[in-house]
Amino acid sequence: MAIESINGCIGCEECIKSCPTDVLRLNPDSKKAEILYPEDCQICHLCRMYCPVDAITISPEKTIPVIVSWG
Amino acid sequence: MKKQDKKENISRRKFMALAGGAASFAAISALGMPIEWASNELEVDIDTLGVDKLSTDVLVIGSGMAGLFAAVKAHDAGAKVLMVSKGRLGASGQTPFAKGIFAYDPENEIVGIDEFVEKVSFSAIGTNNKAYTRQLAEHSLARVNELREWGFFNSSLYNKSFSKPIEERNIPVHERVTITHLIKEDESVVGAAGFSIDEQKVLFYEAKSVILCTGAGGVKPNGFPICDLTHDGTIMAYNIGAKVTGKEWNDGHPGKSENPAACYDGWGDMFEQKPSTTRIEIRHDLGVEANYMAYANGNPLKMGPPGASKNSAGNNGKNDGPQRPEGLVLSDDGPPGGGEKDGNRPPKGEGRRPPKGGDGAPPGMGGGIVGGSSAGMAIHKSEGLVPINDKCESNIPGLYAAGDALGSYMSGAIYTQIGSSLAGSAVQGGVAGEAAAAYCKNIKSISISKSKMKELKAEILAPMKREAGYSPAWVTQTLQGIMIPNFVLYIKKKSMLKGALAYIEELRDHHMPMLKAANFHELRLAHETANMIISAEMKLKASLMRTESRCSHYRLDYPDMDNENWQAWINIQKGEDGSMQFEKQPFGQWPNEAV
Numbered sequence: 001m002a003i004e005s006i007n008g009c010i011g012c013e014e015c016i017k018s019c020p021t022d023v024l025r026l027n028p029d030s031k032k033a034e035i036l037y038p039e040d041c042q043i044c045h046l047c048r049m050y051c052p053v054d055a056i057t058i059s060p061e062k063t064i065p066v067i068v069s070w071g
Numbered sequence: 072m073k074k075q076d077k078k079e080n081i082s083r084r085k086f087m088a089l090a091g092g093a094a095s096f097a098a099i100s101a102l103g104m105p106i107e108w109a110s111n112e113l114e115v116d117i118d119t120l121g122v123d124k125l126s127t128d129v130l131v132i133g134s135g136m137a138g139l140f141a142a143v144k145a146h147d148a149g150a151k152v153l154m155v156s157k158g159r160l161g162a163s164g165q166t167p168f169a170k171g172i173f174a175y176d177p178e179n180e181i182v183g184i185d186e187f188v189e190k191v192s193f194s195a196i197g198t199n200n201k202a203y204t205r206q207l208a209e210h211s212l213a214r215v216n217e218l219r220e221w222g223f224f225n226s227s228l229y230n231k232s233f234s235k236p237i238e239e240r241n242i243p244v245h246e247r248v249t250i251t252h253l254i255k256e257d258e259s260v261v262g263a264a265g266f267s268i269d270e271q272k273v274l275f276y277e278a279k280s281v282i283l284c285t286g287a288g289g290v291k292p293n294g295f296p297i298c299d300l301t302h303d304g305t306i307m308a309y310n311i312g313a314k315v316t317g318k319e320w321n322d323g324h325p326g327k328s329e330n331p332a333a334c335y336d337g338w339g340d341m342f343e344q345k346p347s348t349t350r351i352e353i354r355h356d357l358g359v360e361a362n363y364m365a366y367a368n369g370n371p372l373k374m375g376p377p378g379a380s381k382n383s384a385g386n387n388g389k390n391d392g393p394q395r396p397e398g399l400v401l402s403d404d405g406p407p408g409g410g411e412k413d414g415n416r417p418p419k420g421e422g423r424r425p426p427k428g429g430d431g432a433p434p435g436m437g438g439g440i441v442g443g444s445s446a447g448m449a450i451h452k453s454e455g456l457v458p459i460n461d462k463c464e465s466n467i468p469g470l471y472a473a474g475d476a477l478g479s480y481m482s483g484a485i486y487t488q489i490g491s492s493l494a495g496s497a498v499q500g501g502v503a504g505e506a507a508a509a510y511c512k513n514i515k516s517i518s519i520s521k522s523k524m525k526e527l528k529a530e531i532l533a534p535m536k537r538e539a540g541y542s543p544a545w546v547t548q549t550l551q552g553i554m555i556p557n558f559v560l561y562i563k564k565k566s567m568l569k570g571a572l573a574y575i576e577e578l579r580d581h582h583m584p585m586l587k588a589a590n591f592h593e594l595r596l597a598h599e600t601a602n603m604i605i606s607a608e609m610k611l612k613a614s615l616m617r618t619e620s621r622c623s624h625y626r627l628d629y630p631d632m633d634n635e636n637w638q639a640w641i642n643i644q645k646g647e648d649g650s651m652q653f654e655k656q657p658f659g660q661w662p663n664e665a666v
Contacts (some may be wrong), residue, residue, distance in 0.1 A: 020299035042296050044335055045342060058335070062332035071545045
């Protein structure tokens with residue numbers, strides 16, 4: 001869903017900085033970007049467009065996790 | 072205590088309170104129900120979080136087009152400037168997706184400025200503030216020329232060109248910082264407070280003047296890139312006594328039925344295009360005509376040319392639907408409601424995609440057309456802080472706003488001049504920057520008291536301190552379910568507005584104080600959600616108050632324009648008892664002249 005995969009990340013953090021909704025974070029161990037909050041992705045592709053190595057694949061489809069009834 | 076133990080303990084305590092005792096708890100537990108559903112599994116040690124305090128003359132909040140010019144012009148007028156952004160310079164809010172920018176060049180236009188202002192006023196049915204419409208035309212070319220110098224027109228991505236003037240002036244930019252509070256001491260603004268997601272710190276900014284360039288907002292709808300815009304600036308300002316306007320208006324951008332959450336795909340490759348300039352082209356778009364058609368005929372919309380909807384939307388045909396100016400003639404190269412992203416429509420000629428035939432979709436949009444993609448947002452520059460003059464100044468000394476955070480009514484309560492949204496943000500940013508810098512020269516010193524800092528730190532971190540509560544995601548979904556329906560937000564009537572208001576007041580009184588956050592991402596969501604709830608309350612109450620139909624506000628129970636009573640804007644202010652107060656401000660007057 002939304003951002004599908006990141007392959008070939010060089011850890012420059014361009015995508016993390018450019019995401020308007022804080023979907024991506026740098027993994028402290030691998031030093032590569034990871035998709036942490038996909039439910040907040042607005043599928044605007046800024047991360048992909050700012051990525052200097054074309055590492056990001058995005059799908060137009062989006063599903064969000066089922067939320068429990070009372071909060 | 073191990074994490075699992077803690078989870079069980081908190082849940083048990085909370086659940087027992089809710090279920091009324093051990094017997095009930097045991098019974099539910101035996102049924103296999105999860106018992107940790109509401110507990111807050113904190114991922115941050117809030118007791119050791121750092122606090123920083125910084126000082127500047129002018130604090131610019133927001134880093135889109137308005138923020139860029141606010142920072143540059145305040146600096147050039149002699150002020151020490153600091154910019155803070157929830158996102159990234161040139162890559163947050165609506166700026167990165169806006170591709171058309173209006174430049175009024177008197178050398179190349181037949182229409183003079185006076186005539187331009189009158190034409191906008193005609194299309195806007197008097198709802199525009201002529202001082203700001205004129206200012207747009209007068210300043211737009213100069214701002215566009217500066218952007219050209221910085222390389223703005225050479226790339227589809229704006230971070231680099233925005234960084235050029237900011238770096239040349241050594242203006243510090245704090246990115247990924249969420250500002251949650253404005254601070255007022257002795258009736259004047261003295262700064263702001265919030266937190267850094269990356270540094271995991273609470274931040275205080277002492278500032279002689281603050282310029283809100285925070286954009287407008289919505290309710291995080293699908294299909295429009297505004298999920299980072301939640302009226303933050305407007306609500307922060309309202310909370311310290313600023314007047315707010317424009318909450319009854321709607322932006323009627325449609326979305327598409329196929330993959331409705333995919334903003335990028337909805338606009339074809341427009342987001343990848345380089346920006347370009349637009350010339351005078353005044354429309355009457357992006358109101359709620361498409362919503363009316365969907366209300367009458369169902370989705371997806373069968374689109375006709377603009378203006379056709381009045382007699383084609385079912386019912387009896389005569390004067391059905393939203394009010395248009397008498398005698399309005401429009402070109403027929405777009406669907407009702409515009410469909411093309413605000414001033415962000417690619418200009419004709421280079422880069423313009425030919426309209427797709429057949430399905431009635433706007434250029435670049437695939438699938439059937441459905442309404443509500445920008446739900447919760449008003450027409451650009453029709454909502455936000457009430458300006459007390461043409462300097463983007465609010466009623467709080469030292470507090471300015473520019474762009475979509477300022478209710479300047481530059482274009483009125485309907486979308487008029489193509490490309491004016493981006494241009495207007497540039498123009499107003501510049502005006503606000505210079506005005507704020509001039510204001511600072513008369514301010515000797517300011518400070519935020521320790522007691523205020525303590526109080527605000529507690530408010531900022533409150534969602535993290537709750538052991539249990541409501542997740543921002545759940546409250547947001549509930550809010551969307553209340554507000555987005557066509558028969559609540561767009562095709563309005565008293566019964567539904569009142570019904571929705573009862574739900575929103577419940578969220579405000581009960582759920583907002585119990586929003587929880589386990590980490591800084593959720594902390595941002597919690598504050599955003601609270602802002603959306605207050606904005607929703609404003610929207611419903613202002614919509615109830617405006618007992619007429621005009622431009623992008625449509626009342627099914629008051630379908631006609633009421634020029635006797637409603638040649639006026641609605642201002643909202645927090646009363647001394649904390650309640651939401653409303654006043655009318657006649658068109659063409661400033662608030663201090665209002666009755």
